[in-house]
Each structure stands twice: as structure tokens, then as C-alpha cells.
Amino acid sequence: MSLTAMHWIDGALYEGHGTREMPILNPASGTSTGQLCLADGADVDAAVASAAAAFPAWRDTSLARRTSVLFAFRELLNERKGQLAEIITREHGKVLSDAMGEVARGQEVVEFACGAPHLLKGSFTANASTRVDAQSIRQPVGPVAIIAPFNFPAMVPMWFFPLALAAGNSVILKPSEKAPSASLWMAELWKEAALPDGVFNVLQGDRVAVDGLLDHPSVRAVSFVGSTPVARYVYERGTAAGKRVQALGGAKNHMVVLPDADIESAADAAVGAGFGSAGQRCMAISVVVTVGDVADEFVGKLKERMARLVIGDGMSDSDMGPVISAESRDRAVSYIGAGVAQGASLEVDGRDVSPKGDADGYWVGPTLFDHVTPEMTIYQDEIFAPVLAVVRVSTYEEAVKIVNDNPYGNGVAIFTKNGGAARRFQTEIEVGMVGVNVPIPVPMAYYSFGGWKASLFGDTHAHGMDGIHFFTRQKTVTTRWLDPSEQHGVDLGFPADTVTGVA
Structure with a gap:
């Protein structure tokens, strides 16, 4: 089936002005399934204009009404999540069960956002000073842009847009050009859930679209997930244009295995976290640090499990699918060659794969x-591919130093039966998300997702209360109503706790 993926602007498919197109590829076969329209500057302007025009009415819509739309979206998504998972598998390549898990984790944020009336509550203090009341309120920032990666075409956008919409913002979603169709499917679902036209828009494209959103004066905030070089670029360009920006970058996630760990459980976890989604997760484990004399046994356990993995088309009965593109495949193969040349011991060679699927x-x-x-x-x-590296150290202290010296700080895990060691580790480690006997410590929706160091630009993480704060601005209101009996007069003194002042 061939399709043309267009933009979604003002509640409908929008062909756009751009003349550039690129093929949409199925990574399991290397064949084209359709064409993608790439935005030009006029398309960026149209998407932002739609969001800007829709924003005031959506901002002024009651919280009860906004929440009812989110509930409707949640119910529709739950009924049809299998459809979305199939779209993800065909364009990304991850196996269908993994795609279903992606949708489920994204839906958790939708459900969290359904609690917006509680999450957006302000505060009120009566008689903060004599006959003076004080309150704080949270208000939406305006039209916001979400720039999403290919590896989670549904979940990552859902980290952001449910909270942005619940808070009263309008949204322009720029999905990855490698996996564009999930965004359109979700846009149609929002339409069915009775979201007003223009509140949720999809802009397809490449760097032209990204730069246009970063520079556009009507875009007030930008959420981005991608590689560290691009995250740094987005953060610097967006903030230079006066925008609020959260840019989540790359990772080199470590898993530390102490000598007392349950080796069977740790090996299961390392294989699942290292090779799930073909290693194309920002929270994938790509380095295992073994401590003490556990390394030989652990590597043997890894090889046993890896030998049983079935590689093939994500729609078939497989454990792991392809990587996203020919360029990603060639890059991974090049790194494998470099590892051999630099003296690492290649225990399992992924270049010799015999897939259960199309050879192309x-x-x-x-x-x-x-x-x-x-x-x-x-x-x-x-590397962002199914390549797992084992580093051997002698002591716990060496393991911590290895992790802390790495420029990334996204996720880390430790496997141990020692509660004291785990507690010490979670305190000493310089990483944003820590798992104890949990290999992929992605927080639940009511906590916030984000790393440290070169894995995050900006100081606000995704979803949880950080998400609420990012998509709103706090305003403090101080109120005094005159009593008919009050005496009027000018007082040049600094306001204090008096009838005419403020504490």
C-alpha cells in the first residue's frame, strides 16, 4: 500500500506548499511504502498560524471541558492501540509487542494529564497582609512545538502533548521524517475526541521545519528529543530566539553488575535492555560494567541468551527487528569493525545475521x-544499534568512576543483592535516572524523565510535575479591596504589614 504523508493543519490534512518529498521506507524490507511531503517556510507559517489562532479559545476553555477531551482521546487510544502499534512496526521496524509497549507507556502520560484540574491548582492565602490576599495561578505559555525522534514515534510525543494540551496550550508536532505516520493517526484521533481545530497540528519535514519552528516568534516553547549534537543546537538556537526549551539528548547507559548479583536475572536484563528495539532506545543498556570475578560467567550467560534470539520482520514471530535505515546499519557495521581493530574481543558478531525476513x-x-x-x-x-560492550573492573569504586567520567548521564542500573551498596550507588552516581535491579529505569508518568550532563539541555525534565511546570507560567496576584471606612492618603514608605501596605 502506497500513501502520501502530508501535514495536519487546522483540523485536516494539508498538502502544503513545499515541493520536496522523500520516500517512507519499511526497514524490514528496504522498500518504499509511500512519499512524505517536506515542509517549506510557508508550511511552517501555516502550522504556527493555525496554532496561534486556536490558542486563545483553548486557553479560555474550562478545565473540565479540556479534561473531557483528554479522557475521550484516552478511550479511543485504548480501543485502537493495536492499529497504532502496527503503524509503528511498519515504519520503525520494532517488533509488534515492543510497539504495543510503547503505546502503553505513552498512554500513561495521557492518563496523568487527565488529572489536570488537580495538577494545575494554584495557591491562595487570605489576609497575607492586613485585608490583602495573595494567590498564585498557572497559565499556558502559548503555541508550543514538539520535535520528536524516530525511535518512539508515539510515546515520545505523548510525553509532551497531553500535558501541553491539558494546560491550555496549542501544539505543533514535528515528527521524525523516518516515521511520520503515527503522528497523523494521533491527529485524527484528537479530531474524533472533539479537540478544536488548530489546537493540535502536525508539520512534516526535516531541518527546514525544525529551524522554522525554532525561529518563529509565535512559538513560545520547544520540547525536543534526539542526539546530543542536535539537542545542543536546538537548545542554543531556540533560547537565542527567546523561547523556553527542553532538549533531551543522547546517552551511553551503563549497567553495573556486582559480584553478589543474581547472575541469571542480570543476564536476562542486559539482553533485554541491550537488544530490545534493536538497541535504538535512549535508555538502552550499551555498556555492562562487571565488578570482580563475575565477568567470565556473565559473558557466558549473555552468549547463551543471544544465541536464542530470533531476528526478523517485526510483524512476524521475532524477538528483534531491523535498525531504522541503511545508514544506521552501515554505521553499526563500521563501529563493529572499529571495535575489532582497537583490540576488543568480539564474542558475538552481528554482521553475520541470518534474518527471518527480507534480505534487503x-x-x-x-x-x-x-x-x-x-x-x-x-x-x-x-552507536544506537544492538551492540553491547562489557567493561571489566576490579572494584565498586572503579565502576562508579567509569560511569561518572562518561560525558552522558541519562540512565544507569546496578544489579546487586546488597541494599547498602545500592543505596550508596544511587547517591554517588551522577546520572539522572537510576535503576536498582531494573535495567531500563524509565519513570512512571507522574515522575519526570530526564538525564544529566550531555543528556539534557535546559533544567526541566519531561512529564510528571516538571512537564506541568514547563508548559505553564506561574503568575502571582496580590489583591486588596478597599473598605469604605478606610482613610486615603499617600505613603512613600516601603510597603509593610499595615492597612495600606503589603507584607
Whole structure:
């Protein structure tokens, strides 16, 4: 089936003015399933104009009404989540069960946003000074842009737009050009849920669209998830244009295995977290740090499990699908070659994969390196492919130093039976999200997602209360109503707790 993926502006498909197109590819076969319209400057202006025009009425819509729309979206999504998962699998390549999990995790944020009346409550103090009341309120920022990556075409946008909409903002979503269709499916669902036209828009495109949103004066805030170089660029360009920006960057996530860990459980976790979604998760484990004499046994357990993995089309009975593109495949293969050349021990070679699927798909099999050191490029760089590196150290302190010296600080895990060691680790480690016997510590929707160091630009994380704060501005109101018996007069003194002043 061939399709043309267009923009969604003002509540309908929008063909746009841009003349550039690119193919939409199925990574499991390498074949084109349609064409994607890429935005030009006029399309950016149209999307932002639609969001700006819709914003005042949506801002002034009651919280009860806004919440009812979110509830309707939640119910429709729950009924049809299988459809969305199939779209994700066809364009991303992840297996269908993984795509279903993605939708479920995104839906958690929708459900959290349904509590907007409580989340957006302000505060009130009566008689803060004599006959003076004080209150704080939270108000939406205006039209906001969400720039999403290919690896989670549904979940990552849902980290942001439910809270943005609940707070009264209008949205322009710019999905990855590699996985554009999920965004249109969700736009149609919002329409069915009775979201007013123009409140949710989809702008398809590449850097032209991104730069247009970053520069447009009517866009008030930008949420971004992607690689660290692009996250830094988005943050710097967006803030230079006076916008509020949260830019989540790349990762090199470590899993520390202490000598007392349950080795079977830890091996299961490392394989699942390292090779799920073909390693194309920002929270994927790409480095295992073994402490003490556990390394030989642990590597053996990894190889046993990896040998049983079935690689193939995500729509079939497979454990792991392809990587997203030919470029990603070739990049991964190049890193594997570099690891061998730099002296790492290649225990399982993903270049020799025999997939259960079309030979022209973008296949890289699970790959395992042992005896990796921090000087090697397979350790230093975010490969974003199913390549797992084992680093051997002698002590807990060495393991902590390895993690803390890394420029990224997105996620980390420790596997141990020692509560004291785990408690010490979660305190000493310089990483934003920590798992204890949990390999992928992605927080629940009511907590916030975000890393440290080069994994986050800006000081606000995604979803949870950080999300509410990002998509709203706080306003403080001080009120005094004159009593008919009060005496009038000018007082040049600094306001204090008097009848005519403010504390």
C-alpha cells in the first residue's frame, strides 16, 4: 500500500506548499511504502498560524471541558492501540509487542494529564497582609512545538502533548521524517475526541521545519528529543530566539553488575535492555560494567541468551527487528569493525545475521564485545544499534568512576543483592535516572524523565510535575479591596504589614 504523508493543519490534512518529498521506507524490507511531503517556510507559517489562532479559545476553555477531551482521546487510544502499534512496526521496524509497549507507556502520560484540574491548582492565602490576599495561578505559555525522534514515534510525543494540551496550550508536532505516520493517526484521533481545530497540528519535514519552528516568534516553547549534537543546537538556537526549551539528548547507559548479583536475572536484563528495539532506545543498556570475578560467567550467560534470539520482520514471530535505515546499519557495521581493530574481543558478531525476513532489510544482529576499555570508540560513542560492550573492573569504586567520567548521564542500573551498596550507588552516581535491579529505569508518568550532563539541555525534565511546570507560567496576584471606612492618603514608605501596605 502506497500513501502520501502530508501535514495536519487546522483540523485536516494539508498538502502544503513545499515541493520536496522523500520516500517512507519499511526497514524490514528496504522498500518504499509511500512519499512524505517536506515542509517549506510557508508550511511552517501555516502550522504556527493555525496554532496561534486556536490558542486563545483553548486557553479560555474550562478545565473540565479540556479534561473531557483528554479522557475521550484516552478511550479511543485504548480501543485502537493495536492499529497504532502496527503503524509503528511498519515504519520503525520494532517488533509488534515492543510497539504495543510503547503505546502503553505513552498512554500513561495521557492518563496523568487527565488529572489536570488537580495538577494545575494554584495557591491562595487570605489576609497575607492586613485585608490583602495573595494567590498564585498557572497559565499556558502559548503555541508550543514538539520535535520528536524516530525511535518512539508515539510515546515520545505523548510525553509532551497531553500535558501541553491539558494546560491550555496549542501544539505543533514535528515528527521524525523516518516515521511520520503515527503522528497523523494521533491527529485524527484528537479530531474524533472533539479537540478544536488548530489546537493540535502536525508539520512534516526535516531541518527546514525544525529551524522554522525554532525561529518563529509565535512559538513560545520547544520540547525536543534526539542526539546530543542536535539537542545542543536546538537548545542554543531556540533560547537565542527567546523561547523556553527542553532538549533531551543522547546517552551511553551503563549497567553495573556486582559480584553478589543474581547472575541469571542480570543476564536476562542486559539482553533485554541491550537488544530490545534493536538497541535504538535512549535508555538502552550499551555498556555492562562487571565488578570482580563475575565477568567470565556473565559473558557466558549473555552468549547463551543471544544465541536464542530470533531476528526478523517485526510483524512476524521475532524477538528483534531491523535498525531504522541503511545508514544506521552501515554505521553499526563500521563501529563493529572499529571495535575489532582497537583490540576488543568480539564474542558475538552481528554482521553475520541470518534474518527471518527480507534480505534487503536493514539488519544488524545482536553484537557482544568483551574486554572493552573507555578509550575505544565503541565505548565512547552512542552507536544506537544492538551492540553491547562489557567493561571489566576490579572494584565498586572503579565502576562508579567509569560511569561518572562518561560525558552522558541519562540512565544507569546496578544489579546487586546488597541494599547498602545500592543505596550508596544511587547517591554517588551522577546520572539522572537510576535503576536498582531494573535495567531500563524509565519513570512512571507522574515522575519526570530526564538525564544529566550531555543528556539534557535546559533544567526541566519531561512529564510528571516538571512537564506541568514547563508548559505553564506561574503568575502571582496580590489583591486588596478597599473598605469604605478606610482613610486615603499617600505613603512613600516601603510597603509593610499595615492597612495600606503589603507584607
